[in-house]
Amino acid sequence: MAPPDQSREVIISAHDVRVNFGSRFILDGLSLDVYRGEILGVVGASGTGKSVLMRTIIGLAPLHSGQIDVFGMDYLNLRPREQQRIARRWGVLFQQGALFSSLTVKQNIQVPMREYLKLSPKLLDELAMLKIALVGLKPDAADKRPSELSGGMIKRAALARALALDPDLVFLDEPTSGLDPIGAGEFDELIATLRQTLGLTVYMVTHDLDSLHAICDRIVAIGEGRVLAQGPMETMLASEHPWLRAYFHGPRARAALATASNGAKRTS
Numbered sequence: 001m002a003p004p005d006q007s008r009e010v011i012i013s014a015h016d017v018r019v020n021f022g023s024r025f026i027l028d029g030l031s032l033d034v035y036r037g038e039i040l041g042v043v044g045a046s047g048t049g050k051s052v053l054m055r056t057i058i059g060l061a062p063l064h065s066g067q068i069d070v071f072g073m074d075y076l077n078l079r080p081r082e083q084q085r086i087a088r089r090w091g092v093l094f095q096q097g098a099l100f101s102s103l104t105v106k107q108n109i110q111v112p113m114r115e116y117l118k119l120s121p122k123l124l125d126e127l128a129m130l131k132i133a134l135v136g137l138k139p140d141a142a143d144k145r146p147s148e149l150s151g152g153m154i155k156r157a158a159l160a161r162a163l164a165l166d167p168d169l170v171f172l173d174e175p176t177s178g179l180d181p182i183g184a185g186e187f188d189e190l191i192a193t194l195r196q197t198l199g200l201t202v203y204m205v206t207h208d209l210d211s212l213h214a215i216c217d218r219i220v221a222i223g224e225g226r227v228l229a230q231g232p233m234e235t236m237l238a239s240e241h242p243w244l245r246a247y248f249h250g251p252r253a254r255a256a257l258a259t260a261s262n263g264a265k266r267t268s
């Protein structure tokens, strides 16, 4: 494994993380670093614990042992008030968006704002409309409920909610799953643009090889409860691990690689 990069600021540092449900350890000695400003892609076979790791980092799944620092703080062992202060510096896009179905897009975006900020209704509306524009939704999406939105619009609305508090860090759980290739490509571009313009650090769980090629600076491959490999795409392509070979050299991977090197449109 590559030595830690001392020259870059570490935003998330996970060390020897173990997470279990009953007698089964999903994560068993996993260590990784996430650097400021990077887009990190987290990959692994289905059920290897990618979502569990993301949820553990943000305190939604119980850590059995190990250490996780976020923004240099041992988040899980802070007092609730300090945890709140840290948590408002990140936004989360859960799988399927996880929007409140009874609320409009605007109201969904305002949920974290109401929790953390004391603002007038007028300002809350203005801020929500700004976020809606930021993620490329039309203003008329504001008053729609999730059931009235397409899959791509739901992802954008969920991203707008993740950005509600101007976070430094966003967690994205399979942001392009369920989108058609064009929609997925546009969503990748949006993430890359937001990283650039807002200076975000992006932690992205994904199965999408096109996304990995198109926008990820580094990739972490998870399996057997730990990190199998981490580094840029070249490191993944050079790995001899059987799962990595199958994943990064299979037919879908070849198509994604061809797409990336031609700068062409995605394949389905």
Ligand SMILES: Nc1ncnc2c1ncn2[C@@H]1O[C@H](COP(=O)(O)OP(=O)(O)OP(=O)(O)O)[C@@H](O)[C@H]1O
Pocket: 021, 026, 044, 045, 046, 047, 048, 049, 050, 051, 052, 053
């Ligand atoms: N609350 C829970 N209780 C018991 N088992 C759980 C719980 N949450 C997750 N698991 C188990 O942990 C394992 C890892 O789940 P996780 O959702 O992290 O996988 P994943 O790598 O994200 O998979 P996918 O790529 O399919 O989304 C699975 O076997 C899952 O059933």
